[in-house]
Amino acid sequence: MKKTIIYAGVAVLIGLGAGYLIFGGQTGMNTDADHVHEEGMPTTEVWTCSMHPQIRQAEPGQCPICGMDLIPADTEGADVGLNEVKMTKNAMALANIQTMVVGSKTEVEDGVVTLSGKIKMNEDATAIQASYFDGRIEKLYVDFPGQVVRKGQLLATLYAPGLIAAQQELITAASLKETQPALYSAVRNKLKLWKLTEEQINAIESSGSVRENFPVYATVSGTVSEKLAAEGDYIKQGQPILKVSNLNTVWADFDAYESQISRFALGQDMKVASTAYPNREIPATISFIDPVLDSKTRTVTVRTTLNNADGSLKPGMFVKGKISGRIARTEKEIMIPATAVLWTGERSLVYVKTDPFEPVFEMREVTLGNRNGDFYGVVSGIGEGDEIVVNGTFTIDAAAQLQGKKSMMNDAGGTTTMGHDHGAMTGGSGKAHSLLTEASQSEAMTLLETYMKLKDALVKSDSEKVKEYAGMLQKNLSALMKVTAEDARSFMKKLENKLDALAGSSDLEGQRRHFVILSEQMIMIAMELEDKEQPVYVQYCPMANQDKGAQWLSWQREIRNPYYGDAMLTCGEVRREL
Structure with a gap:
């Protein structure tokens, strides 16, 4: 029985071996062929347009923007997420892209706040030289502001x-006076109340003659800051003639944002530097903090009194104040460099490296707290x-825009992947791959020049001029649209709608609201201008x-803020130079 089982087992092994020899090689070849076929013809091939690389579809066809036949896309980076951007190592090096790992700040830190302000006259050391009786000015010996006067002059x-x-x-x-001393005393007191000195009264009494033109002498020393009357004017008792300021001390008034108020206190040390003397720092202390917040600028005045015995500080000078303070941070708050942040006018954005081993980045919208120096x-x-x-954040954002991914100008993202919505030009808010053709560069420059005039009108708070330049921009845009590529028409149409709204608004605040979006659209155009005759600066105000x-x-x-004009003329910073 055991021998039978052994013979049966051997027969089975011999049969399996023979079967492998006969059919195994052929089966192996078929499997290899099938494998080659699968690798050579991937089932998830991506198709794109050579003119509009943001278009990416799962199957061949025509570009929804220009109608050209789609071609197989480079699969490099095809494995990244819908709104992720993958950079090559060469591009990373050329753009000098640098990253850092952020961490929490749970301890109390030292921080420096820099404030902008102006030198002003010390109102506590300002006097009004008034007339103490009615009369007509026959001769004015001090007749221009800036003239120095001395007491008794x-x-x-x-x-x-x-x-x-x-x-x-x-x-x-x-x-x-011998018989009526009370009458005599009353007459002398009357003249004293008109600020005549004992010497002047005695001179009138001893001369026995009346003076028709009476002299007025300075009661204080200082610099004439304002002339309030002229020769030939009839003035009333108490009416001011001159405003005299003592400039041995001056005020430095700074604008502090609402979010910074908690960091200041009376008596706090600060250092002041003027534009005229940038290498000279003046130690000072905060002497006044305005108890009322300006509802228009959302700022309060922080003041310090400076010694100006040498007269080097002139009222009207721009100054900067640096104040050191201690900031208690919450456990969840973190600090990032200001260079990491992109602003769109409504959103604050950063790019996060999502793959620790590959240069893959994704845009994130963040909510910012207080600024502490450069953080x-x-x-x-x-x-x-x-x-x-x-x-290098702008470089990564530009790559995201070109690929139709989520970016500064396109908060929707995902414009062109695998059957999703197509094309930033066809209704998304993203930047087009090419807004300007070679033929439209000249018209675009004219559009930019008129925009600059409109911006200057907003700086001057001249709403009528704003309407005038908005009308000119409409004409410039019409000329530009005639030579604009077909795929940029939808963007130009949005720009046209914004200009229509701006031209139809007479309210300065409304004009400034429309200017926010207009500026974002003009930045996109300025970025594509090839031959600029001078640099163009992208500037930003966090309070607007x-x-x-x-x-x-x-x-x-130099900052000249169109959103606030004189109310907060220098608020802002340069974010980019084109």
Whole structure:
């Protein structure tokens, strides 16, 4: 029985071996062929347009923008997420893209706040030189602002009918002073109340003659800051003639944002530097904090009094104040460099490296806290341990825009992947792959020049000029649209709608609201201008647009804020130079 089982087992093994020899090789070849076929013809091939690389579809066909036949896309980076951008190592090196890992700040830190302000006259050391009697100014000896006067200096001569009568009363009362001493004393006191000195009264009494033109002398020393009357003017008792300021001390008034108020206190040390003397720092202390917040600028005045015995600080000078303070941070708040943040006027954005081993990045929207020097506190959007881009963020964002991914100008993202919505030009808010053709560069430059004039009108708060330049922009845009590529028409149409709204608004605040979006659209156009005759600066104010922040373009690096005008003229910073 055992032998039978053994013989049966051997027979089975021999049969399996023979079967492998006969059919195994053929089966192996078929399997290899099938494998080659599967690798050579992937089932998830991506198709794109050579003119519009943001278009990516799962099957061949025509480009929904230009109608050209789609071609197989490079599969490099095809494995990244819907709104992730993958950079090559060469591109990373050329753009000098740098990242850092963020961490929480649970301890109390030292921080420096820099404030902008102006030198002003010390109102506590300012006096009004007034007339103490009615009369007409016959001669004004100090007749221009900036003139230095000394106490007792002759300022003017006045013809005063009332004073003439009072002098005559004194002369008459002097002859009766032995018999009517009370009358004599009353007449002298009347002249003293008109600020005549004992010497002047005695001179009238001893001369026995009436002076028609009476001299007015300075009661204080200082610099004439304002001339309030002119020769030939009739003035009333108490009416000011000159405003005299003592410039041995001056005020430095700074604008502090609402979010910074908690960091200041009376008596706090600060250092002041002026634009005229950038290498000179003046130690000072905070002497006044305005108890009322300006509802328009959302700022309060922080003041310090500076010694100006040498007269080097002139009222009207721009100054900067640096104040050191201690900031208690919450356990969840983290700090990131200001260079990591992109602003769109409504959103604050950063790019996060999502793959620790590959250069893959994704845009994140963050909520910012207070600024501390060159760093911002982040309330939400990223967490401890995230790796963010701190240099080269614009380069990554440009790559995201070209691929139709989520970006600064396109908060929707995912414009062109596998059967999703197609094309930033066809209704998304993203930047087009090419807004300007070679033929449209000249018209686009004209559009930018008119935009700059409109921006300057907003700086001057001239709503009528804003309407005028908005109308000119409409004409410029019509000329531009005639030579614009077909795939950029939808973007130009949005720009046209915004200009229609701006041209139809007479309210300055409404014009500034429309200017927020107009500026974002003009930045996109300015980025594609090839031959600019001078640099174009992208500038940003964090207080504009209801504290959401807003950008604008300028020919000059110096900040002139179109969203606030004189109310907060220098609020802002240069974010980019085109």
